Amino acid sequence: MNDVVESQESTRRWAVILSAISGLSVLATFWLIFFYVPTEREMGIVQRIYYVHVPSAWVAFLAFGIVALCSLVYLWIRDDRLDAIALSSAELGLVFTTIVLITGPLWGKIAWGVWWVWDARLSLTLLLWFIYVGYFMLRGATENPERGKRFAAILGIVGAVDIPLIHVSVLWFRSQHPQPVVLRAEGPTADPEIVKTLLFSFLTFTIVFFALLLLRYGLERLQRRVDAATFRAATRSSSINSQGAVR
Amino acid sequence: MREEARLSPPGVIQPTAAVAAVGVEKWYGVYPALRGVDFEISSGDFVTIFGPNGAGKTTLLRLLAGALRPTRGEIRLGGAPLDYDEPAWRARIGVLSHQTFLYGQLTAAENLRFYGRLYGLAKLDGLIERRLAEVGLWDRRDDRARGFSRGMQQRLALARTLLHDPELVLLDEPYTGLDAHAARMLRRVLEQLKDGNRTVVLVTHNLAEGLELADRVVVQVAGRWVSDEPRSAIDAVEFEQLYTARVGGAE
């Protein structure tokens, strides 16, 4: 029991440290995005959303990678902590995928002239978002929590194996059906300031992600301990013959 | 409660028990269905486990059958821990539950043939004939199980349980929903199981049925064994009073 408390203490400590770093980093990124980096010539001011959009996409896929990895090892050694990490990571993945899906069309409206195009990366992100949604629906619909963890882990693994195949297929689909693209995102002449801001933004989002992951993970662990303690207290106070509810 | 269990040690402990549990716990999330059970059952014994609803009896039986994996601890069959990735040992266990595991749209013989093939049994036709005759269903072999009465279904399920001649037979409330005649029939077949080679574990909350054939009597409450005595040390009337007092008349 002391081990548990101690490991939770260290989780919390690291979460606080990372949160502080990510706070500073976010401030620096804002400064870079709004004051440092020059406005992109062709797309104008809207291009600045790029510094949120692209790093969010990176983090969303990173999150899914973590879900898959933890799921795989969870099915192997059945350590509850791995499931807690996978769950926390999937939640953040859903948040960041949603950010990508909101910022993408905002930018696309200006860049492409339409809210939505079946651009390969946008399609892939949309499907990823659906897989994340399925992940939570599956967990939520399973009454036996152990079974829910197992099922979610299986979806996490199958999803991760499928993502490259989905990527290949949507790329291929795009190449077969050219879209009315007004402008291409990656211009050959990216200013060094743009590159620097983007790289720093990547770093910031990664730190923010891990800070949130630790916070969420600590919360999840705490929640599970509280559930267990609540149950123990409830059964202790009731007499033996009311234990019919145990199963 | 642990101390109480020690007051009445199980019979002679053999070097390799037919089936044993070592520190077995089963949790469903935060709910403990079994909170630490240790025992050995000697080969040839007929053990009855009593307990109120929710005592974790079915969970224990399913753990012994290998249908569930323990959260902690291990189940040993003939001294060897169950290896859940290696299916061979499953052929040594037979399970009869209040659910029949049968397909209503298949005939009696087809149901047994299906399970016989899964178990990879040789000379299946003769075996099916023998088992159906034993439970008095040979004449109904080509009728679909759906049309059977509850008692006949349970007899067919019994034939399915014994089809592959298991050394460990696990019975989960087998009398549930049976009329007097069907229950008598079932009792007669179960009696034949006590041939000294077969180990039987019966789980029930019905005292009369449970005491009848038992060599050893266990009471399980809230996921723990609270008493474990040889049948010979038990007076049925006294036991009933004690049991009713202990489980608080939960039935």
Added chain:
Amino acid sequence: MRGFVRQLLTIAGKDLRLELRSRERLVSMMTFAVLVAVVFSFSLDPGVEARTVAGAMLWVTILFAGMLGLGRSFALEREQDAMMGILLAPLDRGALFLGKLIANLALLLATEVAVFVVFALFFQLSYWKTLGSVILVVVLASVGFMILGTLFSAMAAGTRLGETLLPVLILPLLMPVVIYAASSTQRLIVGRPFAEVAGSVRVLVVFDLIFLIVSILLFGAVVEE
């Protein structure tokens, strides 16, 4: 190995025998598919040439008819908890998965025959010139569909939502199958040569192989308790 094959054939044979007796799934899948064809013919603008969108119509129909069948895939096992009986047998979980897969696939292929015939009648389609290629594409895509379908219908059956959860879980995962199957079918129907869809066929084969292995490995974790 022989035991493995015997077990998977036992499972598949039992499922198909039960289906032949009740015909529940096959009848509902086929009726549904024909109704979708009717709906399509009334919802398509008469100015649209059906031949040019046939690939999409066919695969939308097949996907939803297939999902309808998958929803009942584990229903018979639930009735008297026969799944428990199967799991207690010395049966390799991979054999159980493959047996279920074969039975599901057989039902889907039978439905697809009906779907293609009905669409040919309703929309004046002809597959004769490229029949071999069409069959190859349809079989490969159906195998992929049913691999994920069997895996996820076993999981959906173990949840509170049951079969309603199935489409939400597998449609995003099936997108590669949909993309390659629909486009290849479309091309073959309008008479393009097989060489044009060879690349798609290769990806479908890769998809099938990858998920066959992954599903066999993971199926044990689906059915265990």
